[in-house]
Amino acid sequence: GQNIxxxxxxxxxxxxxxxxxxxxxxxxxxxxxxxxQHAGEAPTFLSYNVLDGLEEKGRFSSFLSRSKGYSYLLLxxxxxxxxxxxxxxxEGNTPLVFGKGTRLSVIA
Amino acid sequence: xxQVTQNPRYLITVTGKKLTVTCSQNMNHxxxxxxxxxxxxxxxxxxxxxxxxxxxxxDVPEGYKVSRKEKRNFPLILESPSPNQTxxxxxxxxxxxxxxxQYFGPGTRLTVT
Numbered sequence: 001g002q003n004i005x006x007x008x009x010x011x012x013x014x015x016x017x018x019x020x021x022x023x024x025x026x027x028x029x030x031x032x033x034x035x036x037q038h039a040g041e042a043p044t045f046l047s048y049n050v051l052d053g054l055e056e057k058g059r060f061s062s063f064l065s066r067s068k069g070y071s072y073l074l075l076x077x078x079x080x081x082x083x084x085x086x087x088x089x090x091e092g093n094t095p096l097v098f099g100k101g102t103r104l105s106v107i108a
Numbered sequence: 109x110x111q112v113t114q115n116p117r118y119l120i121t122v123t124g125k126k127l128t129v130t131c132s133q134n135m136n137h138x139x140x141x142x143x144x145x146x147x148x149x150x151x152x153x154x155x156x157x158x159x160x161x162x163x164x165x166x167d168v169p170e171g172y173k174v175s176r177k178e179k180r181n182f183p184l185i186l187e188s189p190s191p192n193q194t195x196x197x198x199x200x201x202x203x204x205x206x207x208x209x210q211y212f213g214p215g216t217r218l219t220v221t
Contacts, residue, residue, distance in 0.1 A: 022111035030206060043151070044199060087151065095141065095166070095205060100150035 002026045004099035006088050011105045012078055020073045020102045022088030034062050034073045035087040037101065043087055046073070078106050110135045112213035114199050120219045121189055129184045129216050131199030138201045140182040141166065142174065142209070144195040151198070156184055158205070189220040 003025045012018040022033070028032055031050040035043035049055055049071060051062035061074040085101040112133045121127055133140065139189055141156035143166075153166030157176040173185040182201075186193060198211040 031210065042214055043210075044212070045209035046210065053136065090149075091205065092141065095139075095156050096210065097153075097167075098143075098151040104120075 001041055002092065002094070002097045002099060004088055004090055006086075006099045006102045007015050008100070008104045009105070012075075012108050014078055014080060014106055016078050017074065017076050018058070020033065020086050020088075020103065020104065022071045022073070022099060024069050024071070024088070024090045024099075026090050026092035028093035029066060030091040031079060032062075032071050033089040033091070034071075035089060035098075037085045037087060039084070040060070043044075045047060046086075067081070075104075080106050083099070112199055112201055112211050114213035114216050116133070116216060118217050120221065122191055122221055126188050127218075128190060129186075129197060129199075129218070131182045131184065131213055131216035132180050132181075133199075133201040133211070134180065135201060135203075136179065137211075137212065138179075138204050139208075139210075140176065142172070142182070142184045143198045143200065144152050144168065144193075145198060145201060145215075146195050154184070155195075188194075189218075191220050193217060194220050195205050 005023045019049045034046040037043040048063040048088045059076045064071045082108045085103045088099040142154040142186045143151045153156040157163045163188040197216045200210040202210045
């Protein structure tokens with residue numbers, strides 16, 4: 001079966017750093033995606049990890065440990081516009097499976 | 109501009125009245141899929157298509173049909189909509205499975221009364 005777990009909600013302060021965790025149990029593993037989704041809008045691609053380690057892209061970084069079935073998304077220098085849902089998605093033996101998403105609220 | 113378009117964006121209909129939601133992409137992508145998104149349940153895949161005339165069921169296919177007669181189009185058909193199909197629907201496409209990001213359409217908010 002496929003199971004992807006993320007915290008439901010998180011709150012962080014503008015300018016701070018926040019880490020959003022994702023654990024997964026899937027049939028096979030081909031890669032892990034992170035998407036950002038603002039309320040009422042379509043998801044947009046943030047990052048992709050297939051090998052263990054950290055991938056950095058500006059203020060956003062994503063980490064993967066395949067042996068632990070674990071990933072996190074790190075957002076630095078938080079801005080108000082980062083308030084959104086963050087979706088972890090895994091591609092295994094079946095096409096992409098999404099977690100339920102983490103709603104991040106950035107407060108002043 | 110590379111994009112995925114969906115129509116209609118909003119639809120209110122009644123139980124049993126057949127409807128089609130269109131999806132079109134202009135990126136020559138092989139892979140297309142349909143998702144529904146419901147509060148507390150996240151994005152769930154309805155159907156996907158690896159190429160023309162190749163479709164397969166996702167996690168929640170009951171009550172839906174799809175077709176892929178042309179590479180660019182992937183319509184979602186609800187033959188007899190029911191209130192439990194009230195949801196936000198997204199079409200997505202990508203170059204292929206694997207490491208390719210998915211591009212999502214703007215979404216269709218469907219209400220079935």
